[in-house]
Amino acid sequence: MNKFLATSLVALTASAAQAQELKLYNWFEYMPQELLDAFTEETGIAVTMDTYDSNESLLASLKAGKLGAYDIAVPGDYMVKILADEGMLDTFAPEEMPNLGNIETQWLTVPFDEGRKSSVPYQWGSTSFAVNREVFDGDIQDTAIIFDPPEELAGKINVLDTSGELLTLASMHLGIPQCTSDREQLKALNALVTGAKPDWASFGSDVAKDVLTSGDAAAGMIWSGFAAKARGEGAPIEYAFPRQGVIVWMDNLALLKDAPNRDSALAFMNFMLEPENAATLTNYAQYSAGVTGVTEFLDPEVADSPEANPPEGTKTVFVEACPEDIQVMYDAIWTNLKK
CATH class of the missing domain: 3.40.190.10 (Periplasmic binding protein-like II)
Structure with missing residues (x-):
């Protein structure tokens, strides 16, 4: 009995530790450390991030064995569809993403992810x-x-x-x-x-x-x-x-198939749909968010940039x-x- 309890406790501890991790696969120079730190402080989930330099590199890496090593990737619009067609994305239910309603209307119903079942906006x-x-x-x-x-x-x-x-x-x-x-x-x-x-x-x-x-x-x-x-x-x-x-283009946080930390991934995706967090990302990356309520948090030079x-x-x-x-x-x- 004691041996059984000890084994069970080890399993539970390992499961809890796993739930406190997030493995992110992102483009280079596309995420401010302050956002990752804020997410960890809010949730207790530690984030590790690796980077790539193109949608094609992402696809090649996942095909070469990286699928199952990461929880979230950040594919562009057309690559979301390709990954979905290749069976590389998981899906989530609306109730698993409370901030889904923060997505701007034009980015909610998109041909590359109808109904937003596998991804949410990152930057466009x-x-x-x-x-x-x-x-x-x-x-x-x-x-x-x-x-x-x-x-x-x-x-x-x-x-x-x-x-x-x-x-x-x-x-x-x-x-x-x-x-x-x-x-x-x-x-x-x-x-x-x-x-x-x-x-x-x-x-x-x-x-x-x-x-x-x-x-x-x-x-x-x-x-x-x-x-x-x-x-x-x-x-x-x-x-x-x-x-x-x-x-x-629109880059998206996409839930990968066989994500080792699925709950952590959903928590991060939901976190990034908070207007202030989306604005922090936008001020860093200098694109646009696709999330409502962001404008009041934007730096003026970002909001008014000729490029955007x-x-x-x-x-x-x-x-x-x-x-x-x-x-x-x-x-x-x-x-x-x-x-």
């Missing part, structure tokens, strides 16, 4: 490019800056090392649909990016801000929040809203998740580009 923003205005003072409102750059910028451009966003921006430049199966359009897409490659100095997502602030790049694809941070650090850049449009407030009439597109038989053709274009 845009992907375009920024140009050093001390190097080039001409018209930058055209995707030709990336794919057919002026002499002042040629060879001085950094592009994001993310196939989804780069190939989508290239498709926008050509005026062709995403996920096309048209062979001529795919040939044109391949020709465009391989032809532009000599004008690109680097492929880099994690350095997208730093190369602009250091002057190592005179232009580059970049996320809106990163551009705002670079400008705030003194880079003489302007973020473009080209005539062809910008990519709009596109001109009226700006065209926007989301990256689409292509059917598998079409995705293989885009993967081939990307592999050819990176070789």
Whole structure:
């Protein structure tokens, strides 16, 4: 009897310890430590966080055996759908997420997660490019800056090392649909990016801000929040809203299948839907929250930043998740580009 009780106590203690952990898999430079500390102080749950640099890296890591090692990931909109289709996401009931009602209406019913059963908003923003205005003072409102750059910028451009966003921006430049199966359009897409490659100095997502602030790049694809941070650090850049449009995205806290600490994950997701917490994240990341009641907690320079407030009439597109038989053709274009 005593041995049985001792064994039971050990099991209960191990279970309780597990419930006090959270394993987060997030993008780099995308979470202020003060928020993690506040969550731990409020709940007693200790957070460990690893990072990745693209949606594609996240997918590859989970497929390579990381599924079951983390509780939450932060995929972009199209990647939420891909992960769900791959059976990599868990679901939760509305009653398990008391702050679900804090989500802004336009982000509550979304095609990549109908009814918000596996994910909640994290941040949303845009992907375009920024140009050093001390190097080039001409018209930058055209995707030709990336794919057919002026002499002042040629060879001085950094592009994001993310196939989804780069190939989508290239498709926008050509005026062709995403996920096309048209062979001529795919040939044109391949020709465009391989032809532009000599004008690109680097492929880099994690350095997208730093190369602009250091002057190592005179232009580059970049996320809106990163551009705002670079400008705030003194880079003489302007973020473009080209005539062809910008990519709009929403990153999401997604509950992973086989999460080792499911209750902790739900507690953190709910915590991040509190307006003040969402605002703390927004003030750090400099995107937008998708949560009601955030505005009163925002720093004025974040709320009013030009990167987060596109001109009226700006065209926007989301990256689409292509059917598998079409995705293989885009993967081939990307592999050819990176070789």
